[in-house]
Amino acid sequence: MPAPEEKIAEHRITTKPFYLPQGDEVEIAKTAHANQLPLLLKGPTGCGKTRFMEFLAWELKLPLVTVSCHDDLSTSDLVGRYLIKGGEAVWVDGPLTLAVRAGAICYLDEIVEARKDTTVVIHPLADDRRDLPIEKKGELLTAPPDFMLAISYNPGYQSVLKDLKQSTRQRFVALEFDYPEAELEARIVGRESGVDQATARALVRVAAMTRALKDSGLPEGASTRLLIHAGKLARSGIAIRTACRVAITGTLSDEPELLAALDEIVSSVF
């Protein structure tokens, strides 16, 4: 079993991630870190939250431990547990504990997906105590100054169930993310997928139109990520209308008329 130092080394970011700031979010996040305040990233899927965290970790020169939350995630999955290895019970740190011990950034992606009782373990860690109780071991870890907790959630989900509890959210510095403004988004799409600026701009225009369909039954519009996918396919020789259909419209809806309308959008722009 690797020693903790080795394990955390996996989480170091070795090359500078490409990130174009949308506003003052980098500065705010750094200030929050300096003041030992945890971060809450809000925003729709694929708008750059994960990329932002990577960039922040690089800037702060800290390892980044990311946990994608799901509804089966238990406290032990985060904190750690005993495993039986060769007939012996051995304690293994969970990712959160790992990050706390190493003074790293722990990023809990899509926190609302986690069980409510799991979310509670981050409470003492997210206020000024900055403690992580490991009940099984009877240990109380206090986070070093460099440790930072960040969580993300997508407020766009319809279900009331998927809302973050007040007692949780009121511990964080909230950064609102949205799809970058058109010119910036086109630059990102161009850079990440390799398509020329004219194509990138047109992709962004398609995205804007799909995002306007919220009230017409489309739960979410095309994300930056999807535009990059379409761009990549087009770069590799797939006809642009086809690329858009498979990478963008097809992923957004299964409803035939909406799909047809989305295709009309694509064939208008390209």
Next chain:
Amino acid sequence: MDHSELTARLAALIEVDALNYWEIEDYVEQLAAQPTEVQEEVLRQVGVIWPVSQALCLDFLDQVQRGLNCLHHSRLGEWVNATLDVYEKDGLKQAQRFLAEVESNFLCQIRGKSGLGLTEAGGRLLPYLRGLAGRALDLASAPTTYTDSQTIFLPPEITLCKEKRENFLTYKLLASWQWGLLAAGTFSARLTPEQPLIRELIVRHGRRLSSEQPFPANFYHLFPDPELAGDLFLLVETVRITKLMRQELPGLMRDSAPILAQLRRQRPALSGLEGKNRLLEALNHWALTAAPPESAAGPNAKLYARAVELLLPLANTGGTIDDSLGITAQLYRLCERLPGGYHPEHPPILGGRLQPRAVEAIRLRRREESRQQFIKALGAMLAVEAGENAPPERHPAQRQKPSGLPDDAAAALLPPPAKGGEGEQPLKPPPAETEYITVGGREIKIPEPLRELAGEIRQDLGRIPERYISAALEQAGTAAVGGPGPDPNEGPEATGPLLYDEWDYRRGGFRKNWCTLLEKQLLPVSSPFVENTREKYRGQLRLLKRQFEMMRLQQRFVRRQKEGDEIDLDAAIEALIDIRAGHPASDNLFIRLNRDERNIAAIFLVDMSYSTEGWVSTALKEALVLMCESLQVLGDRYAIYGFSGMRRSRAELYQIKHLGEQYDRKVKGRISAIIPKDYTRMGPPIRHVSRILAASEAKIRLLITLSDGKPEDYDDYKGEYAIEDTRHALIEAKAAGIHPFCITIDREAQEYIPHMYGAVNYIFINDVKRLPLRMPEIYRALTT
């Protein structure tokens, strides 16, 4: 169908006493000449219209012959649907007019073949358009193409091309083009006599800038021949917008090239035209495909070349609305050199002429709406602020007018409302201004939820009129000193009447706002009913409670897992023994806490129609008692509503227990108070409780309806119609994330049941005595 059969069929559909005998005779006479399938179709449509409007239905019968001259009978339904849409939106008069204009509404020249109706195209066209525009524009059919900035009107059918696909593309092109007008600001310029161009035109033609006409009509009227000016402006705008579209929607314009060529082929030939008409038509040809018409080099080749030269910059690099105005004026001067008048005999380029008055009407309506919204929202916020900051006794002081600005003075600052555009302030203030407003002499940041609205108002009026703010302050003052709210102990008030749509299967659409639903409280009675029921089922109830208690605990722990929160001691001991014994040990040694806590909300919707009288009603009530008793131990949230009513104007829903309420004396009293009332209109109550459920926070939402048979009301809510509406309401519930489940009590299974409930789960109980015990069983099965 022969004469007498037709008479009988028609008389069965419409109430004959509403008509004279000879009137029916007239209709029958007309219809008798038609083949049977046409007669059937007409009768079907009569069945659709009659319940909505009798007057309209008679009109339909009057006009149906004309309709059939123009439409294939399979398309009568489309015609009727479009008519009903007009009826529901604009009333009887407009609908009658729509019926009468069947020929122009359905461009009848090429009948049937490859034409595409707007109804058919709309499903795909509407979301496309909304995506394009970034807002909820609407589509509607009208004889000509135009927009009022809220709706885009397109011909009800397009038969321009052979292929459906191409006709769709034509729709798409026309709709996108109308969007282009809105996006390019064709309707939003403001003219003032000070602008150089306007001053020049006033001097040249000696006309005044009309304050009665909205833009761009006021512009046309600066010229001696407003009609010519209008068509020139439309031409210029066509060129400008085509450029915009080539830029923004290159794919569409590429795909549409054959359509534009086709449109151009349909334009009149130049050879038959003279003077101004000829020049304008030549330019129309050019504008459609950017290629000169064959006979451009006619008598006035020079003028034509000069006109194209004027238009080229717009076509090549685009321009603003001001550029268009300038070019229009120049073109007008060119035209003046030609002899004769201008008599447009042909349809304008790309659909229709602009309709500035329609746009203006929408603008004024929106202005009024946003004024009211703004005042209301800002007022509410200020009231909250006042409530938070000030002790209650200071409230009266807050009611005073904002310091410095007496109301009248504030009002005087307002640009004259509802007048033409020219008197108003220039638009587009610097964006920073959007953030702040001055309230009572102090700058406050516009609260987030109001930003958009404030921006809209500034777009329209140039700024937020003081009057809006003082009205909001006024309102805030009144609200802050308003009387106390409703007494919380009184329980939830019965809500006001609510409107619900009803599904008409024949029409394949909703009758809008068709039913009025009243939510009422059932007054508790004191009765031994609940106690008696408990006594009667004492043994079974004990069993039920145990079962339900088990459900609560059920599966909370899963044993023998690879990982978990607790060590599974049994498994661990076994494993140790295995190791000792030299066997490979299992590593499934943990107990895992199951995450499935019950997060369920259920609503029981109980039939209270007169047909439940007697045993059924008693059994229903007993079932409710057993259900409540069992649920007591389980802790699921649940509500109970009863429903009945008579006619669409009075669907009634009786609240017996709402979701947040305890099963207490009052609830017991209300269950005892359930008595059979009127009819069984199932659609509205299903739709209503679906809404309640959809708003609840539960993971699983169950809607359990209990009824004794077919849905039926006193009016035409019967048979297939009623079944289809009920079915549709259930499907809607399902789409809203609700699990509907229906329990039907009937002596024998009816064939309608599988169809009505086909989409949802149901159970059929033929022995009503078994219902009370079956019900908790069903619930248990549903939720484990």
